[in-house]
Amino acid sequence: MKICKVCMLGQSKYKCPTCLIPYCSLPCFKKHKVIPCSKPEPLEEDEVCKTGDSRLETNDDKPCYVDVQSEVLERGQLQSLASSNEIHDITKNEELRRIIRKVDSSLDPEKELEQAMEDESFFHLAQKILDTIGT
Numbered sequence: 001m002k003i004c005k006v007c008m009l010g011q012s013k014y015k016c017p018t019c020l021i022p023y024c025s026l027p028c029f030k031k032h033k034v035i036p037c038s039k040p041e042p043l044e045e046d047e048v049c050k051t052g053d054s055r056l057e058t059n060d061d062k063p064c065y066v067d068v069q070s071e072v073l074e075r076g077q078l079q080s081l082a083s084s085n086e087i088h089d090i091t092k093n094e095e096l097r098r099i100i101r102k103v104d105s106s107l108d109p110e111k112e113l114e115q116a117m118e119d120e121s122f123f124h125l126a127q128k129i130l131d132t133i134g135t
Helices: 026-033 075-082 087-090 094-104 107-115 120-133
Strands: none
Touching: 026 087, 075 120, 087 120, 107 120
């Protein structure tokens, strides 16, 4: 359960679309917006991977929206990705990791993903992911 970071009392149900701070209600959102906020800076590699593992970790605080429910991966597909040594090895590439962070932190991730697909290493990763999940 996440607590509203504005009133520190209510259970947060929403996140600010700009800075992703959790809040519980419209009054808290309006109170938060009195002071302009900004999009958080993307984390640097050493901040993203604190465990010493070279795999990218997720940011569970970041909201995730899926327009087409059939595009959500099943648990078995996610486990296949997590256990793939080939994907693990591919994602050690620093330039590829930079591209992934750029897509992840973009205000327009679909446009950024289109541009990323022009990069050979990113395209290779995308193809390997699709092969691994059986698409």
